């Protein structure tokens with residue numbers, strides 16, 4: 522057996538654990554070769570590879586990012602892209618291709634799989650929004666980073682009696698926002714699954730202050746929209762789009778902070794955590810999940826079970842049809858929202 526592996530889309534902690542585990546499983550269990558494609562699909566389309574050996578993966582487990590590099594290129598949406606990938610699979614003599622990606626990369630991979638290309642998907646993203654898996658690796662590390670940041674701003678907010686708005690990533694879902702507000706003890710959280718208007722945010726701050734709290738922490742998801750005010754107006758936050766037409770968020774925290782300060786007359790500051798959330802060394806949970814997923818991906822390929830995505834269900838690593846990712850991003854589930862409502866509802 523000869524396999525290929527690539528990492529596509531935004532990077533996240535835990536990718537190197539997958540690469541390492543896939544190499545170890547291929548070589549030690551199946552005596553197979555595995556080739557790494559550089560910079561996501563660009564490496565497949567342009568033939569840029571790195572032969573992976575037990576030596577070459579030594580020391581990569583604790584490293585963030587991906588030793589293979591990544592890009593947001595999607596061959597399924599390029600003229601002749603599907604044929605180019607099919608050719609590469611033939612030229613490199615691959616029995617299968619392991620694609621580590623988020624919702625965007627894996628949706629493209631599902632199209633390639635439909636075209637008969639032997640693909641196994643591995644879900645990665647700090648946003649935790651890939652359907653078909655309870656958790657994606659990367660999320661736990663990002664959540665830990667955000668909770669540390671919330672802990673840190675607590676003391677300075679308290680010292681100055683300030684409101685601090687913490688803007689977190691998550692694109693169109695609120696996993697990072699809601700879970701970090703719960704784990705970090707925020708006062709208010711605004712997320713796509715938990716919309717609020719400015720009046721409600723200010724009322725929540727007032728209520729907590731009336732109970733004796735001298736400061737306030739507001740967590741807001743970068744992709745949240747403010748709900749309409751009672752008079753029908755709405756705080757609009759314009760955002761740009763990237764070269765692939767996906768929204769590029771960032772800035773909602775500043776706009777909300779400014780509005781809170783104007784309405785409540787309370788000193789308000791913003792922290793935009795941005796790419797800090799995506800970087801750094803993976804948590805133990807993400808290293809372990811990435812490792813188990815990498816092993817499972819190779820096992821699926823060895824059984825020729827292509828067109829599947831590795832998945833965590835409960836505490837078990839298993840697989841689901843890759844096509845599930847086409848149903849769009851996975852919002853925060855009802856079970857987690859119950860905890861949200863207990864504190865913020």
Ligand code: F6P
Nearest residue numbers: 531646647648690691692770799
């Ligand atoms: O990886 C997902 C994500 O972190 C989103 O939360 C964020 O909006 C986006 O990536 C930013 O990606 P880019 O690297 O394209 O700026």
